[in-house]
Amino acid sequence: MIETDALVVGAGPVGLFQVFELGLLGIRAHVVDSLPVAGGQCIELYPDKPIYDIPATPVCTGRELVARLLQQIAPFAPVFHLGQQVDTLQREADGRLRVESSAGTRWLAKTVVIAGGVGSFQPRRLKIDGLAAFENTQLRYGAPDDLQTLNGQRVVVIGDDEAALGCAIALAPHARVTLMHRRDEFKAAPETIATLRQMRSEAKLQFIAAQASGIERTGDRLTALQVLAADGTTHALPLDTLLVLTGLSPKLGPIADWGLDLERKQLVVDTARFQTREPGIFAVGDVNTYPGKKKLILCGFHEAALAAYAAAAVVFPDVPIHLEYTTTSPRLHKALGIAPAG
Numbered sequence: 148m149i150e151t152d153a154l155v156v157g158a159g160p161v162g163l164f165q166v167f168e169l170g171l172l173g174i175r176a177h178v179v180d181s182l183p184v185a186g187g188q189c190i191e192l193y194p195d196k197p198i199y200d201i202p203a204t205p206v207c208t209g210r211e212l213v214a215r216l217l218q219q220i221a222p223f224a225p226v227f228h229l230g231q232q233v234d235t236l237q238r239e240a241d242g243r244l245r246v247e248s249s250a251g252t253r254w255l256a257k258t259v260v261i262a263g264g265v266g267s268f269q270p271r272r273l274k275i276d277g278l279a280a281f282e283n284t285q286l287r288y289g290a291p292d293d294l295q296t297l298n299g300q301r302v303v304v305i306g307d308d309e310a311a312l313g314c315a316i317a318l319a320p321h322a323r324v325t326l327m328h329r330r331d332e333f334k335a336a337p338e339t340i341a342t343l344r345q346m347r348s349e350a351k352l353q354f355i356a357a358q359a360s361g362i363e364r365t366g367d368r369l370t371a372l373q374v375l376a377a378d379g380t381t382h383a384l385p386l387d388t389l390l391v392l393t394g395l396s397p398k399l400g401p402i403a404d405w406g407l408d409l410e411r412k413q414l415v416v417d418t419a420r421f422q423t424r425e426p427g428i429f430a431v432g433d434v435n436t437y438p439g440k441k442k443l444i445l446c447g448f449h450e451a452a453l454a455a456y457a458a459a460a461v462v463f464p465d466v467p468i469h470l471e472y473t474t475t476s477p478r479l480h481k482a483l484g485i486a487p488a489g
């Protein structure tokens with residue numbers, strides 16, 4: 148059980164800035180995200196697209212914004228727990244909050260800030276009768292960590308984006324790879340598509356324009372996918388492993404089950420503290436709602452600042468919290484690791 152003053156659920160841009168604002172007030176945070184990397188929508192949905200409305204930053208990409216936020220919060224040494232979803236949040240008898248993740252990590256937190264955005268990103272699952280039984284054995288959502296584990300196998304990769312094409316290309320020297328997508332068109336970088344076409348022409352991997360319609364099994368083994376090809380024919384595509392990389396979609400998921408007030412799948416908060424109806428549980432960024440709410444990063448940053456002050460009042464109930472400027476406060480300079488002037 149990890150005891151902490153603050154647990155931030157969600158490592159999107161707002162969750163990251165929340166760490167900074169908490170850090171300025173002397174609170175070190177643990178941060179959990181279901182994704183394997185920090186950055187939320189900025190990394191998952193538009194890493195290379197420009198953002199023009201971050202104050203004093205005329206332009207930066209989603210990836211650059213996240214890199215700068217990570218740099219900015221580094222002095223506060225947050226503890227990241229990535230690749231795990233927060234499943235449960237309950238109040239203990241002593242008022243602290245007991246939180247548990249899908250990986251079995253447990254925290255006892257004085258405050259929890261939910262920065263869950265539009266929800267936890269989950270792989271889009273292939274809905275075919277009987278297929279779910281093979282998940283984590285012959286069926287995986289995502290590329291394998293170690294390509295060698297598929298050596299010599301017949302592998303079907305489903306998807307059309309950079310991740311799917313990259314996986315098929317990387318696997319081709321190790322396995323007999325068939326990439327499948329409903330059309331012979333891809334949403335990947337031109338150079339990745341060119342590599343794919345080259346490898347197809349050299350028969351280093353196969354491509355099939357088709358959609359999965361069913362499975363074939365022998366005993367407890369998945370032996371083939373039934374596919375409906377773009378030309379209207381159906382046939383079986385034999386396989387040993389099926390890798391589905393058809394992207395991620397956000398699901399509010401367990402946040403909806405934590406007994407907090409929701410309005411159209413968003414957490415209702417006040418605008419002085421950004422607190423939910425539960426004391427010590429705050430919600431910032433895209434996950435919250437209040438009159439006039441705008442789902443903008445800039446608004447989330449403001450919310451994080453006020454939520455941090457309110458969290459500090461919970462963590463340090465007997466200490467008056469004063470506003471200090473980062474420009475002039477020696478305490479803040481020390482916290483930020485900045486050498487005293489002169």
Ligand code: FAD
Binds near residue numbers: 156157179193265431
């Ligand atoms: P998110 O970025 O959604 O991050 C939330 C994180 O919480 C996710 O990583 C998720 O995995 C995690 N999470 C959720 N539930 C759990 C759980 N139970 N356990 C663990 N982790 C969980 N905004 C602007 O201001 N300017 C722009 O120019 C702009 N351009 C955009 C362009 C596009 C294409 C899109 C889609 C959005 C754009 N936005 C823009 C909106 C902006 O990206 C969002 O407002 C911002 O990402 C919200 O940040 P967040 O930290 O609240 O949530």
